[in-house]
Amino acid sequence: MNVRSELRILMRDRQFLGIVGFLALILAVAFWSGHNEQSDLRRRAQVAQSVSAEQVSTLQQNLRLADQGLGDEIRPVPTSPSVLAATTNPYVLKQNTRLALTAVGEADVRPSLVRLGDPFDPTWTYDEIVSPLALASGRFDLAFGVVVLLPLLVIALMFRLYSGDHEAGTRLLLESGQHRLWKILAIRASLKYLLFTGSLGGMFFLGVGLTTGGIPLEECLRWITFCGTYILIWFLICFWVCLFRAASGSNIAVLISIWALLVIVIPIGLNAWVSNPEESLAKLEVALEYRGVLEHLEATPEMIASLEASAGIPPGSAETSTAAALAMRQFAIKQVRPQMQGLQAQAIAREKQLQRLGGWNPAVSLNALLAKLAGRDPESFRRFERYLSQEHARRQAFFLKPRLIGARMSERDLAEIPRLGPQEEPSGPAWREAWPLGLTSLILLGIVGLGVRRQL
């Protein structure tokens, strides 16, 4: 078998080496971009933590003065539960996997660093300051490099697989050899695939090692398996197209058209089909309904009694105006909860619909898998939002009683404020979630086999 000679030829092929060089360049830019993004996030988190620590320290000093009875002489000291709650609201950084820098996922439109809002305001939202220009252009993350650009390198590697010999006049020479033409072509394609995927894997390990300071082996292996399957799909597509055409120009034109269709037109078409731009204004309608309920509501004794019961204080012991305001908010939020849950359900259904309609498309499928592997998929952000709501509720429960009875809080209370609970670590996708990619590659393998048989 002429595997060795083909390998020797390939290792001396300038075009192949140039393409591997391009691969290194793409990965270098993607790791640089991912590293920048992560550094920026860490910088923002550090600033947030120091701002928060400074605020808490000032509050601590003021409370100490108040405890010593000195505060009022110098300046009024905030000792009310609402001031304490607002000042000690912590910043929460979303936990991602160690491969977070490999895919932006939902992190470009959803905040990964959030300050918990006023425990008594159920409508709080938090958004970081972001550049719309950068969002519109998109990030040059590794997921983009793999999903969009790698197939082009595969096309560049494969488009002359058969036509190259035909155009150079060496086809007959090949056919007159002791091995069948399809076998030679399959060996060439397999070698190219193995070397290309091997190079990608090696560079990926190197990039992850250099930028994260360690290699999470299991996640990296999953990443390489998913990407390797995706690259295999593109090699099979190229092999199948090139098997029937003897002109390189025609091969490129057909392959580029397939690429544009699979990687650009179908995903953005599906996005337009599944997205609902009206949802942004539907959220405003919910906010208006909440305000409307609140504006025209009168707190009833039952509402206040229920609030007192939930705070664990005897009936009638709450400050009436505070209790009425809080009870009305609680009532108003209950009124609009079904709409809010409806909007959340729509968001979940949207992503599921995209995967149902586009799961067969390797680009859509891999994009979702890589976002999940980075711990930045829509589901992980929903988990993060749930975590924030739980923490919000815990703080609310802590501050509710002193707020209702109008307690004056002291330095000692600061230490008792509940600390943030542990976040659930994103696990990344399970192997079975990659079944659409595996199935597509198997189907293509069958099609290529049939194509080869037909050619014979």
Added chain:
Amino acid sequence: MKAIFKREFISLVADGRFWIACCLFTLLVGLSTAISLKNDRAMEHLRGGAQHDLRHEWVSQTAKDPHSAAHFGTYQVKPGTSLSWFDPGLDPFLGTVNFLEAHVRSEFMLRPARDSTSARHLGYLSPAFLLQVIAPLLIILFCFGSFASDRESGTLRLTLASGVHPAALVGGKIVGGLAAVFALVLPSLGVSGIMMMRVSEEIDLARLGLLLLGYGFYFAAIASITLWVSSRVLKSQSALAIMISFWIGMTFVVPRTISDMAAAQHPLPSKAAFAQKIAEETRQGIDGHDPQDARREELLERTLREYGVQRIEELPVNFDAIALQASEDYTSELYQREFDRVADQLEAQAQIVRTTAVLAPFLAIRNWSMAVSESDWAHHRRYAQAVEKYRQELVRRLNTDMIQNSRTGDFGYVVQQDFWESIPPMTYEGPSVRASIEDVESQLGLLAAWALLGIVGCLRASARLRP
């Protein structure tokens, strides 16, 4: 030259693949126009409904003191523009709603990009996206072999041997190629235009004309550069490989890399630092709610002098409301300065993107198209400033009523519905066409320069044209 033009045009147009591509592209543009127009109409309807609901909420609010109403606040929904369906530009990434209240200037919220799927990273389907990204690919696929294929098949040698002047040959191929390119994209523009006329009440011809001019230059630039490359290389596959690399570079690689670099060059402050700065500087100023504040004392002295009285109780106006308005003036100025700082950083980023359009015609047409369609950063900034002006006026009006019609310490003062009705809703007049394109005139020049570069390159290549 006329014969060459005819031959080139017919050989491109007579190819069955041309018609398939033309039909598919027209279908795609038609579909995207239909989806975009449908969404645009639905959004317009919702915006109208929301504005009506907001006005109703404002005028039907319960009787309360005007400053409480300023805290109750209202929302302002960003209006759509006549061409936002064609090119949504930055709109999906900018908020659609702004909350207006006393003491605080809010950022825009509810970004439509949040309501899309993870596939948005590849772009938003719109007629502009197809014309900016997919049309150049089709142009390249049809023009790459113009010279190189003739050279490979020996037709070029025959043509030159028959006495045709190289300049006439190149001129004919340029004109024929450009005519075929326009034949490829014009049906899609026609379909899009007809669909638009069926649903739009008024059509802004000046903006449409500017869009056509920009896209005309863009297509001419891509076609002429492809022809230039085709005339310079020996093999058609090399021409295709070079042009495909150029296309990928200009549409995917350069924009992403440049925006990353621009963001690194002009970083935006973190929300925590921004909020901290506002809070710190607000503390330095008058806090209208804090009677012990030293600045408040100074204001009180000034007010007493102004009215020629000795004690606060003797004032014929509400000093609490004067202090609130003074605080509002201070924080408004502060917010203006800090928001301007962020906006200036964004403007600096946009300037880098505009400058680097010299590297990629895609960036130039994107900037031009967004500006003409009023979906760029400059337009959003202009609108945000108008909203802020309205917020300041609204709060001033509420505080002024309190100053004039109540006395200091009069916490029982309330106003009724007729007062809410007397406050007009915000009106916004979009910028003129001239103002819209003020910052991006250079982009049209760059597009023209790219087209000229390709044409001059082709003509210069004619002097060295070898079979």
